[in-house]
Amino acid sequence: MDISQFYQTFFEEADELLAEMELLLLGLDLQAPDSEHLNAIFRAAHSIKGGAATFGFLALTDTTHLLENLLDRARHGQLTLNTKMMDAFLETKDVLQKQMGAYRTGAEPEPEMVERICAVLRQLALEASADSAVTAAAVPAPVALPVTEQLAEPDAADAQGLTLKVHISKVMESDRKLLGEELRNLGRVVGESQTDDSLTLWLETTCDADDIIAVCCFIIDSDQIEISTEPAVVPEAGAATQSPPQPEKPLVAAASAAEPPRTTPAAAAAAPGNGKESGSIRVDVEKVDQIINLVGELVITQSMLTQTVAMLDPVLHERLLSGMGHLERNARDLQESVMSIRMMPMDYVFSRFPRLIRDLSGKLGKQVQLVTVGKETELDKGLIERIIDPITHLVRNSLDHGIEGPQQRALAGKDPTGRLTLSAQHQGGSIVIEVKDDGGGLNREKILAKAIERGMAISETISDDEVWQLIFAPGFSTADEVTDVSGRGVGMDVVKRNIHEMGGHVEIASTPGKGSSIKIVLPLTLAILNGMSVKVGKEIYILPLNYVIESLQPQAKAIHMINADEQVMHVRGEYLALVELHKFFEIPDAVCQPTEAIAVIVQAEGTRFALLVDQLVGQHQVVVKNLETNYRKVPGISAATILGDGNVALIIDVAAMKRVSREKASMPA
Numbered sequence: 101m102d103i104s105q106f107y108q109t110f111f112e113e114a115d116e117l118l119a120e121m122e123l124l125l126l127g128l129d130l131q132a133p134d135s136e137h138l139n140a141i142f143r144a145a146h147s148i149k150g151g152a153a154t155f156g157f158l159a160l161t162d163t164t165h166l167l168e169n170l171l172d173r174a175r176h177g178q179l180t181l182n183t184k185m186m187d188a189f190l191e192t193k194d195v196l197q198k199q200m201g202a203y204r205t206g207a208e209p210e211p212e213m214v215e216r217i218c219a220v221l222r223q224l225a226l227e228a229s230a231d232s233a234v235t236a237a238a239v240p241a242p243v244a245l246p247v248t249e250q251l252a253e254p255d256a257a258d259a260q261g262l263t264l265k266v267h268i269s270k271v272m273e274s275d276r277k278l279l280g281e282e283l284r285n286l287g288r289v290v291g292e293s294q295t296d297d298s299l300t301l302w303l304e305t306t307c308d309a310d311d312i313i314a315v316c317c318f319i320i321d322s323d324q325i326e327i328s329t330e331p332a333v334v335p336e337a338g339a340a341t342q343s344p345p346q347p348e349k350p351l352v353a354a355a356s357a358a359e360p361p362r363t364t365p366a367a368a369a370a371a372p373g374n375g376k377e378s379g380s381i382r383v384d385v386e387k388v389d390q391i392i393n394l395v396g397e398l399v400i401t402q403s404m405l406t407q408t409v410a411m412l413d414p415v416l417h418e419r420l421l422s423g424m425g426h427l428e429r430n431a432r433d434l435q436e437s438v439m440s441i442r443m444m445p446m447d448y449v450f451s452r453f454p455r456l457i458r459d460l461s462g463k464l465g466k467q468v469q470l471v472t473v474g475k476e477t478e479l480d481k482g483l484i485e486r487i488i489d490p491i492t493h494l495v496r497n498s499l500d501h502g503i504e505g506p507q508q509r510a511l512a513g514k515d516p517t518g519r520l521t522l523s524a525q526h527q528g529g530s531i532v533i534e535v536k537d538d539g540g541g542l543n544r545e546k547i548l549a550k551a552i553e554r555g556m557a558i559s560e561t562i563s564d565d566e567v568w569q570l571i572f573a574p575g576f577s578t579a580d581e582v583t584d585v586s587g588r589g590v591g592m593d594v595v596k597r598n599i600h601e602m603g604g605h606v607e608i609a610s611t612p613g614k615g616s617s618i619k620i621v622l623p624l625t626l627a628i629l630n631g632m633s634v635k636v637g638k639e640i641y642i643l644p645l646n647y648v649i650e651s652l653q654p655q656a657k658a659i660h661m662i663n664a665d666e667q668v669m670h671v672r673g674e675y676l677a678l679v680e681l682h683k684f685f686e687i688p689d690a691v692c693q694p695t696e697a698i699a700v701i702v703q704a705e706g707t708r709f710a711l712l713v714d715q716l717v718g719q720h721q722v723v724v725k726n727l728e729t730n731y732r733k734v735p736g737i738s739a740a741t742i743l744g745d746g747n748v749a750l751i752i753d754v755a756a757m758k759r760v761s762r763e764k765a766s767m768p769a
Contacts, residue, residue: 104155106155106319107155107203107204109382110151110152110154110155111200111203111204112382113147113151114148114151114152114196114200115197115200117144117147117148118144118148118193118196118197119451120140120144121141121144121145121193122190122193122454122455123451123454124137124140124141124144125141125186125189125190125193126190126454126455126458127454128181128186130181130182130183130186133174133181135175138171138174138175139175141171141175142168142171142172142174142175143310145164145167145168145171146164146168146310146311146314147310147314148160148164148196149161149164149165149168149314150310150311150313150314150315151314151315152164153311153315154282154285154314154315157199157203159199159208159209159211159214160196160199160200160203160209162214162218163192163195163196163199163214163217163218163221164196166218166221166222166225167189167192167221169225170185170189170221170224170225170228171189173228178228179228180228184224185224188220188221188224190455191217191220192217192220192221195213195214195217198213199213199214262304262305262306262329263290263302263303263304263329264302264303264305264309264312264327264328264329265300265301265302265303265327265328265329266283266300266301266302266303266312266325266326266327267298267299267300267325267326267327267328268298268299268300268316268320268324268325268326269297269298269324269326270297270298270324271297271298271299271320271324272297275319275320276294276299278319279299279316279319279320280292280299280301282315282316282319283301283303283312283315283316286303286305286307286311286312286315287303287304287305287306287307288303288304288305289301289302289303289304290302290303290304309327312325312327313325313327383441385442385481388438388441388442389442391438391441392438392439392441392442392627395434395435395438396435396627396628396723397723398431398434399431399432399435399723400723400742400744402427402428402431403743403744404744404745404746405424405427406424406427406428406744407744407745409421409424435628439480439625439627439628440478442480442481442482442625442627443478443479443480443481443624443625444478444479444480444481444484445475445476445477445478446474446475446476446477446478446479446484446524446533447472447475447476448484449484449487449488449491450472450475450522450524451475452488452492453470453472453491453492453495453522454470456492456495456496457470457495457499457520460496460499460500461499464499464500464505465505465506466499466503466504466505466506466518467506467516467517467518468499468503468517468518468519468520469517469518469519469520470520470521470522471519471520471521471522472521472522472523473521473522473523473524473525474523474524474525475524477524477525477526477531478624479524479531479622479624480624480625480626480627482625482626483602483622483623483625483626486598486602487533487602487620487622489598490594490595490598490599490620491522491533491535491620493592493594493595494535494595494618495520495522495535497592498520498535498537498539498616499520501539502537502539502540502541502615502616503518503520503537503538503539504518504539504540512613514538518537518538518539519537519538520535520536520537521534521535521536521537522534522535523536526624527621530604530621530622530623530624530646531621531622531623531624532619532620532621533619533620533622534617534618534619534620535617535618535620536615536616536617536618537615537616538614538615539615539616540612540613540615541610541611541612541613541614541615541616542567542568542571542608542610542612542616543612544564544567544612547567547568547570547571548562548567548570550576550577551570551573551576554573554575554576556570556573564610565608566707568608568609568610569608571592571608572592572593572595572596572606573593574593575593576592576593599620599622600755600756602622602623602626603622603623603626603644603738604620604621604622604623605620605621605704605755606618606619606620606621607619607621621646623644623646626724627723627724628721628722628723628724629642629644629721629722629724629739629741629751630644630645630646630719630720630721631643631644631645631719631720631721631722631741631751632645632648632700632716632717632718632719633716633717633718633719633720633743633749634681634698634700634711634713634714634715634716634717635713635714635715635716635717636681636682636685636687636690636713636714637682637687637688637689637690637714638687638689639685639687640717640743640747640749641681641713641749641750641751641752642722642741642749642750642751642752643700643702643711643752643754644751644752644754645719647702647703647704647754647755648700648701648702649701649702649703649708650700650701651698651699651700651701651716652671652698652699652701653695653697653698653699654669654694654695654697654699654710655695656695657670658670658671659678659694659695660675666678667680667694669694669699669710671701671710674708676701676708676709676710677709677710677758678694678699678709678710678712679709679710679711679712679757679758680692680694680712681711681712681713682712682714684736684757685736690714691714694712697712697713697714698712698713698714698715698716699711699712700712700713700716702754704754704755704757704758707758709758711752711754711757722741722743722749722751723741723742724739724740724741724751725739725740725741725742726739727739727740727750734750735756736752736753736756736757737750737751737752737753738751738752738753738756739751
């Protein structure tokens with residue numbers, strides 16, 4: 101059987117193990133490392149090595165083997181961890197990631213990269229051995245094995261040919277054949293027994309239980325495997341149909357009973373417990389998206405039926421109307437349940453930053469403490485992967501421009517260690533992600549000077565909020581010099597554009613000497629939208645509710661003309677630009693007098709303005725359909741939806757509305 105079909109499972113689980121390893125390494129106290137963390141790091145490396153060996157990924161096997169040796173000695177107190185060693189471990193993790201990237205594409209990793217990191221690990225082992233030898237010479241101790249012998253293969257203790265009984269239950273015939281082939285690669289099969297749904301092998305091997313479990317878990321679940329020692333007398337291979345009757349002695353895997361064999365994350369999640377079948381399964385994202393689209397169509401159909409039966413006599417059709425009510429509730433529950441499948445915790449994003457902050461703060465000569473809040477807050481998978489790059493840029497900016505160096509902070513009466521906070525929380529139908537630092541804050545004068553230098557039109561009465569928005573201008577940078585961290589003026593404009601493309605917006609707050617806060621406000625998902633339907637002429641449009649502040653009917657004294665094409669509306673001491681939707685979309689038979697229409701106050705890109713509509717229809721959830729895929733890009737429109745009567749309604753892109761309106765107004769007649 102071709103085992104390449106299991107490659108993807110191995111790569112996914114190895115990625116999770118490497119991510120776990122990095123977090124644990126970053127959290128280690130070098131002076132007093134936690135033994136459980138060291139054991140977990142060792143088991144992660146051990147599991148990757150076992151899987152890599154199974155699939156013949158030699159470079160990955162060799163590298164993880166060297167790393168595993170060092171980690172094994174560290175967890176048994178045979179070497180002392182230090183910063184240099186930690187840097188090497190983290191670099192090894194990066195190299196392992198690159199090696200897997202090469203194997204994913206069917207290529208071999210670069211030999212120079214592999215040899216370089218292996219040389220680093222071997223040198224660390226030699227230095228650790230020398231340190232151990234010096235310590236042993238200085239302090240009288242019982243006779244012990246030389247350090248070089250202790251560095252031997254972890255399985256060397258079993259090199260005499262320990263016979264293990266490997267019993268695998270509830271396994272299909274095709275998997276039994278594959279498992280038999282893989283176990284033969286780990287040693288010599290001296291006995292074998294099969295039933296309709298089980299396989300038992302007596303394996304003479306130098307591998308330990310962890311290696312066997314790591315290999316098998318890419319095919320079956322860990323709970324299906326039982327490993328024990330067995331007396332030397334076993335049936336001939338292929339001859340026995342029943343297990344020989346004799347007492348068995350449980351095999352203690354790894355270093356101690358306190359360290360259970362490491363199973364891969366997917367296997368652990370799928371392992372039955374307390375009678376339950378499984379905890380989770382891996383499903384292709386495309387299949388989930390297909391289900392979401394079908395549920396969306398179901399919701400649209402249900403909405404159409406509800407609108408149709410609403411015209412029936414409730415007395416004559418009581419049972420039908422009652423059934424439609426149940427259908428509506430069930431459809432809504434189904435929709436919410438399916439959408440929750442795509443939701444992922446923000447920890448998926450936040451867990452990437454301890455390493456970035458450690459490396460970058462060291463390069464900048466700064467001391468920074470990372471605080472994360474709301475890691476469990478969930479966001480749609482499609483958005484959570486797209487938000488990583490914008491947050492990364494904001495974090496780098498905070499470290500470079502925001503948080504000061506230790507001496508500068510001490511002179512300002514601050515703690516020499518800066519504080520960077522990443523937080524996430526739900527607010528209504530949106531998620532708010534905040535990147536906050538306790539640095540020097542944004543410099544208003546410096547930003548204005550740079551804006552004037554670049555020829556940007558600046559009002560004398562410009563507010564702080566408007567000044568902060570200037571940093572999102574393309575090519576804008578206040579850095580005094582260009583470095584590999586920042587200074588090129590590339591990034592913040594991309595951050596803002598990407599956030600807008602996801603249907604969100606960015607808010608900035610800053611206090612001189614106290615720090616800055618940048619908030620990203622996003623919808624929880626792009627598949628379903630909480631919207632307000634408005635009517636303009638005979639057309640229905642959808643306004644995303646997360647942009648809407650309030651609605652009111654303007655009075656004549658509140659409307660002021662600026663020129664022939666622009667009006668403003670005075671609302672509680674503030675003048676708001678008035679955008680008339682009937683003019684924007686050239687809709688006939690619409691209400692033209694502002695005093696006879698409804699003004700919906702919205703906020704986007706840090707500014708508020710008013711949209712003039714004929715009337716408000718109602719609030720409801722809509723299923724979002726991509727307009728560009730089915731038609732083309734339309735200015736001022738972000739997507740479309742299908743209403744209960746079967747008609748298509750366009751969803752307004754509030755953030756783009758103001759920009760496009762200004763462009764139209766500035767065009768010559």
